[in-house]
Amino acid sequence: DFLHALENDIKPAFGTAQEMLENMLSRGVINWGQPVTSLLEDGMLYVQQAKATESSGLVSVLIEGAPNSGKSALAARLAKMSDFPFVKVCSPEDMVGFTESAKCLHIRKIFDDAYRSTLSCIVVDNVERLLDYGPIGPRYSNLTLQALLVLLKKQPPKGRKLLILCTSSRREVLEEMEMLSAFTSVLHVPNLSSPEHVLGVLEHAELFTRDELMSIARNMAGKRVYIGIKKLLGLIDMARQSDPQHRVVKFLSKMEEEGGLDMIARTQ
Amino acid sequence: DFLHALENDIKPAFGTAQEMLENMLSRGVINWGQPVTSLLEDGMLYVQQAKATESSGLVSVLIEGAPNSGKSALAARLAKMSDFPFVKVCSPEDMVGFTESAKCLHIRKIFDDAYRSTLSCIVVDNVERLLDYGPIGPRYSNLTLQALLVLLKKQPPKGRKLLILCTSSRREVLEEMEMLSAFTSVLHVPNLSSPEHVLGVLEHAELFTRDELMSIARNMAGKRVYIGIKKLLGLIDMARQSDPQHRVVKFLSKMEEEGGLDMIARTQ
Amino acid sequence: DFLHALENDIKPAFGTAQEMLENMLSRGVINWGQPVTSLLEDGMLYVQQAKATESSGLVSVLIEGAPNSGKSALAARLAKMSDFPFVKVCSPEDMVGFTESAKCLHIRKIFDDAYRSTLSCIVVDNVERLLDYGPIGPRYSNLTLQALLVLLKKQPPKGRKLLILCTSSRREVLEEMEMLSAFTSVLHVPNLSSPEHVLGVLEHAELFTRDELMSIARNMAGKRVYIGIKKLLGLIDMARQSDPQHRVVKFLSKMEEEGGLDMIARTQ
Amino acid sequence: DFLHALENDIKPAFGTAQEMLENMLSRGVINWGQPVTSLLEDGMLYVQQAKATESSGLVSVLIEGAPNSGKSALAARLAKMSDFPFVKVCSPEDMVGFTESAKCLHIRKIFDDAYRSTLSCIVVDNVERLLDYGPIGPRYSNLTLQALLVLLKKQPPKGRKLLILCTSSRREVLEEMEMLSAFTSVLHVPNLSSPEHVLGVLEHAELFTRDELMSIARNMAGKRVYIGIKKLLGLIDMARQSDPQHRVVKFLSKMEEEGGLDMIARTQ
Amino acid sequence: DFLHALENDIKPAFGTAQEMLENMLSRGVINWGQPVTSLLEDGMLYVQQAKATESSGLVSVLIEGAPNSGKSALAARLAKMSDFPFVKVCSPEDMVGFTESAKCLHIRKIFDDAYRSTLSCIVVDNVERLLDYGPIGPRYSNLTLQALLVLLKKQPPKGRKLLILCTSSRREVLEEMEMLSAFTSVLHVPNLSSPEHVLGVLEHAELFTRDELMSIARNMAGKRVYIGIKKLLGLIDMARQSDPQHRVVKFLSKMEEEGGLDMIARTQ
């Protein structure tokens, strides 16, 4: 029948892990300040721990932060830096329209594959979407929740090592679901929060002249800055399209419009 | 069995995108005032941004406004003006009676097709209906919600560009569903809100004589006007059927009856 | 198996539209007062509008009123008076025991058929039953609700005209479901509310003698009358069975028992 | 598989209507007082009305009362007295373990069969069980409710007559479900409520001697009596098993234990 | 597939009724006091009533009491004492993991079989588990509830006699489900509630010496005793394993720990 036809038309073509990591890192990882350095250092510590022969075989880390803060890119970067022979990405983007049971089977398969390898790293991206979290109700897939709660604590077989890197922008939801305590550790990805952070990214973008950068710096001085790296890169894209003489104004006004720049201090 | 027979009888015959856009634009886009001009200008900016090679590959815009305000026609107009080689319309009108899983598969297929094209534009019409939003409960399809939340943020493959234009008359519902933040930008479509706006449309309709128009203008002077373009065109239709000497009165009384014309100011 | 056998035994044998309209009009439309005249006039105006070549192609009217007030008969009468070549009745009586998905497919098929005809009229009878509305909960079929919300606003293809006549005795429920605003217009069918209305029907029934009618008139004078035409015709049936000398008393006492006749004013 | 085997093992063997009516009337209808006479008279009036050629073709009566009050027996008695050529019993006892959809199909089939006959009578026994009413929640089968709401109002085809007799001990539940207004009329079956009522049944039972009956009468004098006929017949059964000299005491004490006999007045 | 394999592996091997009754009576019925005598006497009365030719054909008894009070054993004992040729046990232990629909079919089959026999007795053990009662929510199987509500009141065919013995430790839950009124009678199984009751069981166990028994009696004197027979037999088991000189102390301390022995009066 029709539904069957549709279904067969959509053969899930899961990208290779390599391609997926590249995609998550499409614009690289710009070192816009101390928080980026610390996070990568801490992350590498867990990578080492996961590798160590004497330790327990399982390390699971939650990488959480505001939407657009760069969580997925950082998880991908750590996965690449780990140099583990087996790396897999478990992402809701590959499971659009899956029933919760198909989702669970797919997740399980990724872990089952990992258990067969000596050194494995699994990136579980956007956990709240994997859980089908819908705020009205609220609703979520309990089947997937139960699967993750078990998999996050399940030791790989004797002699195997597994590093799990999860990302989420709904830390409080995971807490309510009693999932937070299932992680070995939690890393927080902050938004850019000072004019210096922003200027670092702008310089790296090579769009504005030295004078323009100074003008932007003057404008941001004393103001509250709070913006995710992905959003900021988007604003730079937009500024790049506008005509050169309005670029600075355009950029600054959009920053304010999007709530990234405030005259008065605000609490997130 | 019977159900199977029924189902096979109803082979979804999806119209071509071209036909669907024409249908949405059946009565053109009348420039009844400054808001129409601005909205189209802003819209074209996003079209440019979506096309630009240096930018991120994904622009998603929500076009929201009151029922009958002209959202679908404006989305269709922008899609046509974009001149993108691949344009698809994803509309609940094509999915009447679909289960939520059939709906998701159909939506997913449209996006999968788009990812295979270099420059694609998808019009997602009437999002609250796609989500099966029912105010008693409330109820909605979480499967579809999760699919849209992922698809609105999923980057097309390297080198591909995707512009997503969504329409909705339930902005506050999308907000509650945490979907609003998944859009790059939001454009608001206003109702006609001054006698001048209405007169612009009436002139364009070539139904009333100059004297009749002046009489209508006098009648509306100082009153609160608030009506969607689709509703207004309907009233003109009706007036066209009534006999010539009562046309003006008929038109004005229907305007009041439908709440489009008020002696005292009202807030929407 | 057994269920399958049962299911196949019940081949839905949908009556022809002609038969169904006749059935709805089994006892004709008695002109018991001004409200009947006005309602038919207003109704014919929408019929004209639906036919007109210049207009938008879609007119949808809700005919609502108390249970037994004659909604279905009036919808059928308008459908017949329209003289449209294609007329279909969409009634819950044809869908007893259907799953919500079978219901939706059936409804959709009726509309799909109509779109293929130039001038079509669809009578959607008893909308609250089509929606499986159950007051405890409340419960309803969201699948059917979504289908109707879309179909009530979906333009027929270019050049085709569609008139939709819906009936319901639960206007407030449709309002809560945000379905009311999907109609082009709403017509209210009132109950009989004065002794004159009742006497008109009694005369038409040719059961009582002139003296009996006068006696009934005297008895009803000054009292509150509120009864649906279908209920009233039922009471006359009953009176017809009782022996001639008690007929008047029987009729009047049953009127009171059923709440159709009150000594003191009551609000519905 | 196992379930399938079980299911096939249980071929629903619906008894003939004749057998089912006999079963419902197993202990006859004892005329224990005026309420029984009136109820049967009123009932026969509806039977006549259903038969009359001039009337509308459909009469539906709800026979409601406390548990054990004799509703099913009275419905069966009326159905037999009607002398209609087609009589069917629609009882939850034939549908134990049916899914709601199988229940609906079975109900529908009974009605479909009736529509093919000129004069039909359907006894729908124990409506609250047909509706799967469970007081915790509450829960009920909306599919069955919708089916009954439609079938109770659906006219049989032209020229056919249908009498529907429903029984229920949960009138207030039907009211909440807005089913009450779908009936043409409602008949209330009372419990026995005076010593005379009880004595009438006891005499009919031919168990007690004249002296014993007088002793029982003296004992009940001035007390509140409230018991269903089925319960009362059960107590007589029990008394019949006890040894003759304790029979009267046993009977009276059980009456009190079961709440059928009270020193002080109680409201049901 | 896997699930199918599992399912087929588990062919429900329902024990014979004889074996099941023996199992329920594994430790016999110790006459620990007057309550046991009375309960068995009352029970036999219902057995007689069920057999009597003149009576109605159906007697249904609920045997309810605290967990571990001995309900199942007493029901089995009555069933054996009835000497009915057809005896069946309907127990949740035979339906572990069954869907509610499989449960209903199994229950129904047992009753259908009984209707074919002249004198039948069905033991329905642990009704709250048959109903899948889960206190959080609460949840229960409405399908099973409806089936039981009907089967408990359904007369066997003419000339057949049926005795139904149900056990439950959640009387108040059955009450809420309106199931209590469906029984002909209710028998309450009490816990042991005086030192004499306990001593009776201890003597029967032949574990303690005369001196030990006296020491236990002295210890319990004046204290509140409240313990189920199954729990008490368990404590004796445990005491039997401990070394002889600590037996008495061990027994008494465990009694207190389990809440079966209290210094101060408590209400259950």
Added chain:
Amino acid sequence: DFLHALENDIKPAFGTAQEMLENMLSRGVINWGQPVTSLLEDGMLYVQQAKATESSGLVSVLIEGAPNSGKSALAARLAKMSDFPFVKVCSPEDMVGFTESAKCLHIRKIFDDAYRSTLSCIVVDNVERLLDYGPIGPRYSNLTLQALLVLLKKQPPKGRKLLILCTSSRREVLEEMEMLSAFTSVLHVPNLSSPEHVLGVLEHAELFTRDELMSIARNMAGKRVYIGIKKLLGLIDMARQSDPQHRVVKFLSKMEEEGGLDMIARTQ
């Protein structure tokens, strides 16, 4: 189809009980204090009781405690010490992504197998995960709950002995589900709660020098200690990776960070 393929790809490869017990005991059972000794002694008492020929055939023990307190390891240790010929582990780790019905069938199969053996021991690990307990709602699998409630009380066939060891970190949830009373006994596994407990484990780990241990002891003196054995072993792993001179500081700061070491007393 795709789902089928996935499903078949994942043939559940249940480990042997031996392997599973070894896995649960991967790091042995360190005797860090009196609580460990007592718990094992008490546990062995139940093992003896389960074996005894005179006793009832069924002993079921709940081993409950905070997350990471060592419940699973202790259950496995008792199971091994029991020396029962048949030992099986029933763990959610083997049922990731199973539907509730597949879960139930798997659980049932383990018990069915056990009933065929003379002396059986079943370890049911992590009951709250078997029950699919999700705190938002809350949600749980009632099918599994009902299965466990029955299996925990079901006597093995005559002559067979069964010992059930369950673990859970949500005692209060089991209580709410009325499961607690289904166990013969409950054993509580405490966290380490004094500096001595911790030092015992550290010495056993052979990581720190004598001086380092003394420095750690000084640091913990007077502070509130509360940490699970699994967490503590994890911290030692981490300390093992850091460079020798910062090891002590690292260990102590992580202890505080994880909430295992507090300046001020806290209540769990």
